[in-house]
Amino acid sequence: MPSAASKLAYVPFVSVDNxxxxxxxxxxxxxxxxxxxYIEEDFRRWEMFDKTPRVASHSAEGVIELMPTSDxxxxxxxxxxxxxxxxxxxxxxxxxxxxxxxVHTGYPVLLSEMxxxxxxxxxxxxxxxxxxxxxxxxxxxxxxxxxAQSEFQALAMRAICGVTKLRLYDIDPAATRKLVRNxxxxxxxxxxxxxxxxAMEGAQIVTTCTADKQYATILTDNMVGTGIHxxxxxxxxxxxxxxxxxxxxxxxxxxxxxPQTRIEGEIQQMPGDFPVTExxxxxxxxxxxRRDARQITLFDGVGFATEDFSALRYVRDQIEGTGLYQQLDxxxxxxDPRDLFGMLQRARAAETVV
Amino acid sequence: MPSAASKLAYVPFVSVDNxxxxxxxxxxxxxxxxxxxYIEEDFRRWEMFDKTPRVASHSAEGVIELMPTSDxxxxxxxxxxxxxxxxxxxxxxxxxxxxxxxVHTGYPVLLSEMxxxxxxxxxxxxxxxxxxxxxxxxxxxxxxxxxAQSEFQALAMRAICGVTKLRLYDIDPAATRKLVRNxxxxxxxxxxxxxxxxAMEGAQIVTTCTADKQYATILTDNMVGTGIHxxxxxxxxxxxxxxxxxxxxxxxxxxxxxPQTRIEGEIQQMPGDFPVTExxxxxxxxxxxRRDARQITLFDGVGFATEDFSALRYVRDQIEGTGLYQQLDxxxxxxDPRDLFGMLQRARAAETVV
Numbered sequence: 001m002p003s004a005a006s007k008l009a010y011v012p013f014v015s016v017d018n019x020x021x022x023x024x025x026x027x028x029x030x031x032x033x034x035x036x037x038y039i040e041e042d043f044r045r046w047e048m049f050d051k052t053p054r055v056a057s058h059s060a061e062g063v064i065e066l067m068p069t070s071d072x073x074x075x076x077x078x079x080x081x082x083x084x085x086x087x088x089x090x091x092x093x094x095x096x097x098x099x100x101x102x103v104h105t106g107y108p109v110l111l112s113e114m115x116x117x118x119x120x121x122x123x124x125x126x127x128x129x130x131x132x133x134x135x136x137x138x139x140x141x142x143x144x145x146x147x148a149q150s151e152f153q154a155l156a157m158r159a160i161c162g163v164t165k166l167r168l169y170d171i172d173p174a175a176t177r178k179l180v181r182n183x184x185x186x187x188x189x190x191x192x193x194x195x196x197x198x199a200m201e202g203a204q205i206v207t208t209c210t211a212d213k214q215y216a217t218i219l220t221d222n223m224v225g226t227g228i229h230x231x232x233x234x235x236x237x238x239x240x241x242x243x244x245x246x247x248x249x250x251x252x253x254x255x256x257x258x259p260q261t262r263i264e265g266e267i268q269q270m271p272g273d274f275p276v277t278e279x280x281x282x283x284x285x286x287x288x289x290r291r292d293a294r295q296i297t298l299f300d301g302v303g304f305a306t307e308d309f310s311a312l313r314y315v316r317d318q319i320e321g322t323g324l325y326q327q328l329d330x331x332x333x334x335x336d337p338r339d340l341f342g343m344l345q346r347a348r349a350a351e352t353v354v
Numbered sequence: 355m356p357s358a359a360s361k362l363a364y365v366p367f368v369s370v371d372n373x374x375x376x377x378x379x380x381x382x383x384x385x386x387x388x389x390x391x392y393i394e395e396d397f398r399r400w401e402m403f404d405k406t407p408r409v410a411s412h413s414a415e416g417v418i419e420l421m422p423t424s425d426x427x428x429x430x431x432x433x434x435x436x437x438x439x440x441x442x443x444x445x446x447x448x449x450x451x452x453x454x455x456x457v458h459t460g461y462p463v464l465l466s467e468m469x470x471x472x473x474x475x476x477x478x479x480x481x482x483x484x485x486x487x488x489x490x491x492x493x494x495x496x497x498x499x500x501x502a503q504s505e506f507q508a509l510a511m512r513a514i515c516g517v518t519k520l521r522l523y524d525i526d527p528a529a530t531r532k533l534v535r536n537x538x539x540x541x542x543x544x545x546x547x548x549x550x551x552x553a554m555e556g557a558q559i560v561t562t563c564t565a566d567k568q569y570a571t572i573l574t575d576n577m578v579g580t581g582i583h584x585x586x587x588x589x590x591x592x593x594x595x596x597x598x599x600x601x602x603x604x605x606x607x608x609x610x611x612x613p614q615t616r617i618e619g620e621i622q623q624m625p626g627d628f629p630v631t632e633x634x635x636x637x638x639x640x641x642x643x644r645r646d647a648r649q650i651t652l653f654d655g656v657g658f659a660t661e662d663f664s665a666l667r668y669v670r671d672q673i674e675g676t677g678l679y680q681q682l683d684x685x686x687x688x689x690d691p692r693d694l695f696g697m698l699q700r701a702r703a704a705e706t707v708v
Contacts, residue, residue, distance in 0.1 A: 008445065009370070015683035016363070020701035028698075055409050057424045059457050064429050066420050070411045075418045079431070079453065081460020087691045091362065091459055095685045099433065103413050105445055106435020115686035119694055148688075151695035175692055182695050328682075329369035331449045332469035334502075337441045338529055340473055341505035341536050344382075347374035 008105070009333035014112040014315060018324040023116070026318065029159040032152070034318075036124040036160055038310040046280035048072060049306055053260040058238075061085055069305035075101045076309040078114055084211050093148065093211050094118060100312050107331060110316045114308065119149055121311035122303055123156035125256075126231045130161045130205055132282050132289040133254060133297040134229040138204035139164050144196050144218055145210035145234055146170035146179040153207050153231075154183060161205075165189040169199040171210075197223055207231040208242045221246035226294040232266050233301040243298075245269045251298035254279050254289075256307070265300040276300070362459070363687035368466040368669060372678040377470070380672065383513040386506070388672075390478040390514055392664040400634035402426060403660055407614040412592075415439055423659035429455045430663040432468055438565050447502065447565050448472060454666050461685060464670045468662065473503055475665035476657060477510035479610075480585045484515045484559055486636050486643040487608060487651040488583040492558035493518050498550050498572055499564035499588055500524035500533040507561050507585075508537060515559075519543040523553040525564075551577055561585040562596045575600035580648040586620050587655040597652075599623045605652035608633050608643075610661070619654040630654070 014022070023031055042049070050070040057064045062083030069076055080096035087093055096114035101107060130138075141163045143150055147170070157163035166188050170176045176192045183190060193199040200206060200223050208218045211234060224230065224247050234242045243266045253276045255261040267274050279299070281287035290297055319325050334343035368376070377385055396403070404424040411418045416437030423430055434450035441447055450468035455461060484492075495517045497504055501524070511517035520542050524530045530546045537544060547553040554560060554577050562572045565588060578584065578601050588596045597620050607630045609615040621628050633653070635641035644651055673679050688697035 013682070016686045017683050017701070019686075020698055023698060024702045050411050052409065055406065055420065055422060057404050057422060057429055057457075059424075059426065061458050062460055064422075064424070064455060064457070064460050066409065066422055066431060068409060068411060068418075068420055070413075070418070072413065075411055077420060077433070079455075079462070081455070083458075083460045086459055089459070090689075090691060091461065092686060092688070092691050092694070095461060097462070097684055101418060101433075101435070103411075103418070104415050104437075105440055105443070106416055106418050106437045107445065107449060108433070108451070113684055113686060116694065116698065147692040148694040178690070178693055178696070182693070182699065328367070329371050330451055330467055332370045332373075332446060332467060334446070335444075336532070337444060337446050338501040339532055339536070340446070340470065340502040342532070344374055344377060344470065345536065347371070348378045 008107050009329065009331040010327040011108045011111050011330040012319065012325040013328045014319060014325050016113045016116065019113050019116050022315070022318060022322065022324050025322065029155055032120060032124050032127070032156040032159050035121055035311050035314050036128040036156070038314045039121065039125055039307050040128055040283060042306050042310045043280040043283040045071070051257055051305070053257070053263060054305065067305035067308055069309050070103055073103055074313070075103050076305070076312050078305065078308040080114070080118065098308055098312050100316060110312060111328060111330070112312060112315055117311050117315065118308070119152045121307050122149060122233060123152035125307050126153055126207065126233060126299065126301060127156035127160035129254065129279060129299045129301070130157060130229055130231055133299060134161060135204045135227050135290065135293055138229065140167065140203045140205070141165070142167045142169070142199040142203035142206040144169050144199055144206065144208045146175040147209065147211055149209045149233070150179050151182050153209060154188065157205065158188070163205060167191045167193050167199040167201065167203055169193045169196050203228070205229045205231060208234050210234040210242055217244050218242040219247060220244045221250070224250070224296060226296060228296055230296065230298040231301065232298060238263055238268060241266050241269055248298065251296040252277065253298045253300055254282065255300050256302065256304035260304060261300055261302050264302045267300055362461050363683065363685040364681040365462045365465050365684040366673065366679040367682045368673060368679050370467045370470065373467050373470050376669070376672060376676065376678050379676065383509055386474060386478050386481070386510040386513050389475055389665050389668050390482040390510070392668045393475065393479055393661050394482055394637060396660050396664045397634040397637040399425070405611055405659070407611070407617060408659065421659035421662055423663050424457055427457055428667070429457050430659070430666050432659065432662040434468070434472060452662055452666050454670060464666060465682060465684070466666060466669055471665050471669065472662070473506045475661050476503060476587060477506035479661050480507055480561065480587060480653065480655060481510035481514035483608065483633055483653045483655070484511060484583055484585055487653060488515060489558045489581050489644065489647055492583065494521065494557045494559070495519070496521045496523070496553040496557035496560040498523045498553055498560065498562045500529040501563065501565055503563045504533050505536050507563060508542065511559065512542070517559060521545045521547050521553040521555065521557055523547045523550050557582070559583045559585060562588050564588040564596060571598050572596040573601060574598045575604070578604070578650060580650065582650055584650065584652040585655065586652060592617055592622060595620050595623055602652065605650040606631065607652045607654055608636065609654050610656065610658040614658060615654055615656050618656045621654055
């Protein structure tokens with residue numbers, strides 16, 4: 001019988017296939033709601049977290065990042081890349097995996113794919129923020145950028161905020177056709193639009209999720225009417241923005257973690273003291289969310305480590321008893337912890353016998 | 355047949371068991387020499403690396419760290435914890451795993467256990483440095499601290515530097531007995547000593563590898579004679595040192611990466627401008643190593659990300675054709691990279707059919 005220590009040597013691993021099965025078992029919209037609830041809970045206890053801007057390694061083609069955090073009991077980090085040109089080569093722009101560990105022992109307790117999970121947590125965060133900031137009764141969203149993140153944004157905005165009408169635009173009409181195909185028959189009112197301006201007509205929420213790694217102007221000032229909520233999630237690394245700076249001057253800007261957003265978000269275009277509201281202050285009630293119907297609210301979302309932590313916590317709490325994980329032999333576990341060498345020698349003996 | 359992209363979705367994983375088998379297949383001393391050669395090669399091309407001090411998350415009981423680096427082609431990082439009190443609970447003080455990824459795509463290419471591999475790379479680094487700095491003909495080493503790292507230090511020092519006589523001391527005699535048991539019959543001249551002072555007698559090299567997370571004084575000034583090489587590897591986090599500062603004032607101190615060592619190493623006791631030599635300068639010939647027989651040389655080793663990178667490169671180059679790895683389904687890989695949602699939907703359809 002394995003000792004308690006031996007059991008710790010095995011780390012549950014949720015593969016891509018198991019994550020897909022978990023999503024279907026729970027139901028995608030229920031899972032988005034569940035993850036949003038965990039994210040909200042962690043924003044509420046924001047001050048407990050050990051926070052740091054992500055650690056980025058930039059190259060000409062993209063970036064590889066590590067995003068660690070800890071609540072004092074559990075440590076988590078995500079590995080994530082962003083390589084916009086990957087799409088041309090048939091690869092994902094963003095791939096990711098993540099880990100949770102026990103702060104008190106340092107032993108890993110969960111390893112999980114996070115390409116899918118990142119898509120879910122990003123959409124869940126956007127919808128959670130929109131629930132606090134979008135105008136009351138908002139049911140129409142312009143969705144600009146119809147790539148890998150777009151369907152998840154749409155479903156989260158419906159599950160959490162009640163959005164049912166989508167106005168779609170992408171610079172590549174094939175991306176919009178893919179989105180329409182994927183969401184047809186799911187109860188949305190879908191309108192493919194020929195321009196970003198057309199997509200904005202009648203929308204109370206606009207989501208921008210484009211992927212170019214460059215300064216772009218997806219939205220210009222004259223496209224943004226009063227009272228709208230802007231969910232800008234594509235500007236998420238240095239040199240990558242989606243909004244004209246004049247929009248930022250008219251809007252009230254909400255961010256996750258200012259030290260990271262000032263480097264990576266839309267506000268990288270603005271001076272270092274540009275005023276922003278930290279979203280966790282809205283969740284705790286320390287700061288107002290939307291104050292009036294004419295206000296332009298802007299979520300400058302770049303994705304923060306605590307959101308990945310929340311999503312991994314959610315997965316950890318859901319997989320028990322499902323069998324939707326493998327046990328990885330990842331941590332060396334000698335019977336006597338000071339005898340790593342002895343463990344290695346006994347492994348040879350065991351091999352020889354076999 | 356899987357497409358090229360699909361194959362990229364699987365990441366080779368070297369488990370603890372497979373790492374042990376790989377070590378035995380290659381032979382431990384040959385593997386230590388092989389890893390040392392990769393480490394030396396990477397010190398020689400030091401300027402190519404993207405370097406950063408490790409990202410640490412400290413708690414009352416220990417630390418969890420991420421150690422990333424990149425040579426512009428390959429990215430690597432290690433997760434590693436250090437929890438001295440773990441030993442009391444039957445757990446490892448240090449556990450680790452690491453990853454290599456392709457800088458151009460961001461896709462992971464290797465995941466590996468690194469508890470064992472860290473022990474090997476630490477020993478290989480120590481012996482490589484000693485080959486440059488220890489007095490000529492050194493054959494006797496005092497080994498103070500006889501825990502999990504000690505046998506690996508002994509074998510690397512023999513394989514790479516010709517050390518055959520070991521003088522052993524640990525505050526816990528059981529640790530020394532374990533070391534003697536493990537290395538008996540392997541051609542070493544082993545002497546268990548009753549005090550650190552006794553262990554130092556006749557030694558040209560002294561290795562300190564104790565594990566307490568606190569300022570300790572394993573070596574005092576009067577214990578250190580002229581001409582010795584000190585391999586101090588246990589002082590490796592803030593608040594954890596092994597040497598009295600007077601020794602540092604008499605020695606020429608060599609370090610891996612000063613911004614990290616000034617935080618974590620023995621030199622954390624000294625002013626920020628305390629003079630040190632970067633070891634890579636010795637490898638390239640830009641700085642002298644040992645200049646004369648009376649000089650005290652001190653390697654203030656804390657372990658740097660490039661060494662883990664070198665060790666992972668070595669493992670990557672060795673496992674091909676061995677079968678000593680599993681393929682992990684870790685990266686989501688839709689046929690159309692913009693259609694992550696479609697991949698998820700098709701997974702449900704496939705599951706239903708089955």
